[in-house]
Amino acid sequence: MSGSIRRGTVTVVTAAALAVGLGACGGVTWTPKGSETVAAPEVTGGVAGVAGTSETATPSPTATPGPTAPSRSAAPTPTPSATRTVTPKPKPTPSGTPKPKPPPSRTAEPVHEVLRLGDRGPEVLALQKRLSSLGYWLGEPDGHYGGLTQQAVWALQKTAGISRDGKVGRRTQRALDDGVRPRTRLDGNGVDIDLGRQILMIVRGGQVRYTLNTSTGGGYEYERKDGSTATARTPKGTFRVGYTVDGPDEGFLGEMWRPRYFNGGYAVHGSPSIPAYPASHGCARVSNAAMDMIWSRDLMPKGSGVLVR
Template sequence: MTRLATPPVPTRRALLVGAPVLAGSLALGTSPASAKDPVLHPGDRGSAVKTMQKDLAARGYWCGSADGSFGATTTQAVYALQKAAGLAKDGVFGAKSRAALKKGTRPKPRITSGTAFEVDKKKQLLYCISGGTLKYILNTSTASGKKYYSGGRWKTATTPSGDFKMYSFPSSGWQTAPLGRLYRPGYYDRGWAIHGATSIPPYPASHGCSRLSVAATDMLWKGGWMKKGRRVLVH
């Protein structure tokens, strides 16, 4: 029997200088799947992140400027997409999130006319509607449903449902309230408001208000969204 010669294994140097690679081999540190559709995580940077940001913004998932940096504002947008699509809310832009975005996944608000805010407690999303059209989809965190102690008694964190109008804007910056700090709040029902916060997890965690990121809150103020008489539908 004739013994077949064993083909030589390419050295690291041969791979680096461009020598022919045997069939079935891959260049170091790469794979066709990851090169085509990379899984993006908070903290990542680069052109793939910038493309993702542009695609998110085109679908209404506000993430600030497309700067190629997967920071906190972009993470909030990915949370919003994942909530709208019914996916695990991990903030990682993987295959399922990419498919949902490519498919054009967007929630369907109840408000179909006028300019208003709509807080969807089930999905934990806040919709910004302009002229009856859904413009922005923002991650929000409403009441946790947990007990807390305030004013000499125990209370339950709740976000009441209803159709309200904004009536008070007591601070142009951070406001210290009995239950914590609120950034540029817009009150619409007694002590309930839409406001910025430093923590907006992808689940209900507030005492009752609808939390948004500081960046999103600034965007809404700059765009004229926060004004007296603005409709706020909570359901």
């Protein structure tokens, strides 16, 4: 029939329009299934109502089917981004049994050189100067650790309340470094004898000028020259120097060097033996050299005070 379009043509137009619409929503092309093959339109004569066209219409080209879409959904399926696969490196297999780590070594403490009786050298000289600066009398520093240096070390150890071994170890060195000095109860001038610590302090203006090792009454029983028995003790109290003997003296308590008596027969005197503990019959012993120093400087004049506590 001339000028008519078959039904197949309508199908083509409809399909083409749908394809264009889907293409505009994200580039998805619809492709008819295999059973829905679209035939090319057959045109017979001209199209009615269309001006300026030839009677014989050129057949429309068959649409080239696009890639097959996974579904008819209008929304595009996002393409997954490429994932980089990281292959872990295999851990090395330990060869053999690992050896245990040794414990951290402790830093060795410096060895302190102990100074003692009989030593000589610059260390001893430095010790003597330090003792002298703190008032522990030992005569003139000469670098020799002799008896007077030991007396001064004992006096320091007694003042500090540490072991009275007469050696300069760690604790004694610490007392030296700390500048340990005794305190007196006297306000002016005099002699302060501390029975508890067994030290004798020579005080000037309420300040301790010299500290000496002393040995007082030992608390033991002894026999006097007249045959009577007595207890070796040093009486406490406040006294004054009564009389003095510039040389050796034989008293009822024994022989004494240059004694300065302060309470009857009790005196401060020199002796060749002054241990670090109470050992006398009752007097306050100091070294003969220390007693000579007291005399030469007149540190215990007659009438001066003596405190025994």
